[in-house]
Amino acid sequence: MILNCVMIGPDRNLAISLQTSLHDLGGIDIIREFTQYPHEFELLRSIRSLGPHIVFLGLSDPDRSNEIIQALNAEFPTLQVAVFHDQVEPKLLLRLMKSGIREYIAPPFDPDELAEILIRLRDAAIKNPLTTPRSNLVYSFLPSKPGSGTTTLATNVSLAMARQPDTSAMLMDLDLNSGLIRFLLNLDNEYTILDAAQHASNMDEALWPSLVSSKGKLDVLHAGKISPGIRIENDQIRNLIDYARKNYTAISVDLSGNMEKYANEVMQESKKIFLVCTPEIPSLHLAREKFNYLKDTGLSDKVSFLLNRHTKNDILQTNQIEDILGDKIYMTFANDYRGVNTALAEGKAINQSSELGKQLNKFGYFLLERPIPSSVQNAKTKKEVHGLMDLIRYGLSRFTSTSNSASKA
Numbered sequence: 001m002i003l004n005c006v007m008i009g010p011d012r013n014l015a016i017s018l019q020t021s022l023h024d025l026g027g028i029d030i031i032r033e034f035t036q037y038p039h040e041f042e043l044l045r046s047i048r049s050l051g052p053h054i055v056f057l058g059l060s061d062p063d064r065s066n067e068i069i070q071a072l073n074a075e076f077p078t079l080q081v082a083v084f085h086d087q088v089e090p091k092l093l094l095r096l097m098k099s100g101i102r103e104y105i106a107p108p109f110d111p112d113e114l115a116e117i118l119i120r121l122r123d124a125a126i127k128n129p130l131t132t133p134r135s136n137l138v139y140s141f142l143p144s145k146p147g148s149g150t151t152t153l154a155t156n157v158s159l160a161m162a163r164q165p166d167t168s169a170m171l172m173d174l175d176l177n178s179g180l181i182r183f184l185l186n187l188d189n190e191y192t193i194l195d196a197a198q199h200a201s202n203m204d205e206a207l208w209p210s211l212v213s214s215k216g217k218l219d220v221l222h223a224g225k226i227s228p229g230i231r232i233e234n235d236q237i238r239n240l241i242d243y244a245r246k247n248y249t250a251i252s253v254d255l256s257g258n259m260e261k262y263a264n265e266v267m268q269e270s271k272k273i274f275l276v277c278t279p280e281i282p283s284l285h286l287a288r289e290k291f292n293y294l295k296d297t298g299l300s301d302k303v304s305f306l307l308n309r310h311t312k313n314d315i316l317q318t319n320q321i322e323d324i325l326g327d328k329i330y331m332t333f334a335n336d337y338r339g340v341n342t343a344l345a346e347g348k349a350i351n352q353s354s355e356l357g358k359q360l361n362k363f364g365y366f367l368l369e370r371p372i373p374s375s376v377q378n379a380k381t382k383k384e385v386h387g388l389m390d391l392i393r394y395g396l397s398r399f400t401s402t403s404n405s406a407s408k409a
């Protein structure tokens with residue numbers, strides 16, 4: 001078992017030294033590191049979205065670290081927190097014990113002692129897994145270039161998730177310059193995501209149902225009519241997502257790709273950011289540019305590429321596309337002009353039995369982090385079914401032509 005850890009280490013030398021010792025022991029992955037004490041909301045957001053087994057907290061500022069311990073205790077009472085400091089201070093130790101901290105690490109980081117601490121932390125983490133009352137399944141969908149099919153994929157995978165039993169799914173349209181989802185799903189609620197954002201800080205069970213639209217079991221906050229220049233504040237979007245986390249299994253957010261401030265906030269909140277591209281060179285080029293931009297903002301670890309409108313006749317092979325992107329493709333979706341447009345005309349989901357429909361269904365299982373049933377895993381694609389149908393038709397036509405000729409004879 002690999003222990004996923006978050007480290008908060010403003011004392012850089014000490015933090016690096018501890019990391020090296022932990023690394024030497026193995027079995028540890030530092031999935032997020034704070035080189036300064038983070039703001040409370042930023043830390044809680046990271047814990048929620050990453051779900052680590054352990055937090056290693058440096059004590060260089062005892063008051064700040066105490067505030068952090070209190071905040072973590074209040075929000076995640078079962079989270080394992082280990083503290084580290086350049087020396088053992090008995091007074092501090094006592095205060096920490098009162099706050100429920102059981103592991104205090106100080107140099108020299110003796111491998112045997114460290115291993116024992118890790119075993120205790122691991123056992124405690126297994127016994128009391130991190131129960132987040134809020135969902136951490138928040139996903140951002142970002143086009144590499146407008147027209148990549150981002151909204152189409154985000155909408156249809158959300159519909160696929162909502163179809164699963166015991167699942168509630170939410171889709172937010174934050175492409176305020178397009179408002180396509182309202183049209184795609186034929187929604188007529190006059191309230192928009194902007195109304196929801198305005199009421200986000202005092203949202204309640206009475207107000208929420210009037211603001212969301214429903215398509216089957218999927219709840220949607222659409223963007224309404226085109227509203228350029230409208231701003232959504234970061235705290236509004238945070239409150240909105242926080243409310244959704246408490247009420248839905250999974251939340252997908254459709255972004256414009258213009259990297260607005262609120263889009264950055266949504267991406268910070270997300271577990272994964274799906275960057276959607278098509279096999280065309282300009283789309284791939286722009287996908288790479290966006291990936292680099294996200295690298296600069298520290299978000300690239302969350303990015304997964306989706307390749308949409310893929311055909312067998314694409315000029316570039318998958319490995320060549322991955323070379324351009326500089327990363328692996330997470331999932332590929334078929335080009336299905338007719339299927340997508342039929343769904344669009346009817347305001348419905350893409351046909352579930354088509355190749356694209358099946359891919360979206362499977363993608364839904366990935367997003368919900370559920371095992372894929374063998375019926376979905378081994379589902380025949382549309383082309384194969386067509387092949388079978390063609391064979392039957394061929395057989396039938398042969399039969400009819402034989403019987404015709406037989407009757408003629």
Ligand SMILES: Nc1ncnc2c1ncn2[C@@H]1O[C@H](COP(=O)(O)OP(=O)(O)O)[C@@H](O)[C@H]1O
Pocket residue numbers: 143145146147148149150151152153180276308309333334335336337338340341344356
């Ligand atoms: N897999 C697909 N096969 C065929 N057409 C697609 C596919 N995905 C999207 N489209 C079409 O591409 C166009 C752009 O899609 P859209 O979802 O609006 O992209 P984006 O949100 O990235 O701007 C739409 O006309 C849509 O119907």
Ligand SMILES: [Mg+2]
Pocket residue numbers: 143150151152175178180254255256
């Ligand atoms: Mg879009």
